[in-house]
Amino acid sequence: MTERPGSRVTASSALERFLRALRTPSGWLFALLFAAWAVSVARAPIDSVQGVIQKILYVHPPLAFAAYLGFALTAVGGALFLWRGDESFDRLARSAAEVGLLFCTLVVITGPIWAKGTWGRWWSWDLRLTVTLLLWFVYLAYLLLRSFTEGSERAARFAAVYGIAGLAVIPLNYFAIDMAGGRSIHPQNLERGSLGAGMGMPFALGAFVCIVAFVHLLCRRVEIESLRTRLAERLMAPRGPGARG
Amino acid sequence: MSYVVAAYAITIGAVGLYLVRLARERRRLERELGD
Numbered sequence: 001m002t003e004r005p006g007s008r009v010t011a012s013s014a015l016e017r018f019l020r021a022l023r024t025p026s027g028w029l030f031a032l033l034f035a036a037w038a039v040s041v042a043r044a045p046i047d048s049v050q051g052v053i054q055k056i057l058y059v060h061p062p063l064a065f066a067a068y069l070g071f072a073l074t075a076v077g078g079a080l081f082l083w084r085g086d087e088s089f090d091r092l093a094r095s096a097a098e099v100g101l102l103f104c105t106l107v108v109i110t111g112p113i114w115a116k117g118t119w120g121r122w123w124s125w126d127l128r129l130t131v132t133l134l135l136w137f138v139y140l141a142y143l144l145l146r147s148f149t150e151g152s153e154r155a156a157r158f159a160a161v162y163g164i165a166g167l168a169v170i171p172l173n174y175f176a177i178d179m180a181g182g183r184s185i186h187p188q189n190l191e192r193g194s195l196g197a198g199m200g201m202p203f204a205l206g207a208f209v210c211i212v213a214f215v216h217l218l219c220r221r222v223e224i225e226s227l228r229t230r231l232a233e234r235l236m237a238p239r240g241p242g243a244r245g
Numbered sequence: 246m247s248y249v250v251a252a253y254a255i256t257i258g259a260v261g262l263y264l265v266r267l268a269r270e271r272r273r274l275e276r277e278l279g280d
Contacts, residue, residue: 056252102263110252117248213260220267227274
């Protein structure tokens, strides 16, 4: 794929310039929040029912929030790409899917660790767990599709539609426990005031850390995608006595 | 306690490794573009 002429190129540069400018501040914010979160988790009270293993709460749902954000941005980027035809939105969608899948993978790993410590088994074909696995496969398939069809504009358009359709799995995942009608062994979604005293701060910090980490990784990932495009354009540029580069 | 340590270590390790991978890839691409 090559850049289109005119305003689309300007819009593309603006988005990528914004993300590049955000890279360093988001890195510092991540480092600061991470330190505060580590102290907060260490000092958080031990749960009277589950014991120390309940501290996985401060990382497991926040990872899911970051994964949801990644997949939502995949859909937004895809929709903007279909609407405006600007390839920077396609690069955003692809990057968000990859970073989102990293966080979703960590959800799928930390969940069974918590399950083994509390339920005594790594996995259960519970609706929430099954839909989370489905969500992971949906975006793994998205990335495989992108890697097998590198550079194809038609594939980028198909991937955009796929990314928008994949968004439907997120509410299904979030509300799976309610849909299971009391048959789910997964704990209920957190609500305001449902955490014990002293547990709100490490949880909120965990959510902030994961979101800021996501933003920082996304900035770096989009930059790579942009560099790859520049390199591909340079390789495709005509070479000869009158050609530059 | 070991489950908690494992969950946090895997999360921090994976994010750290991904950051390193992105930094290496960026350096490689910048080198290729600079040539």
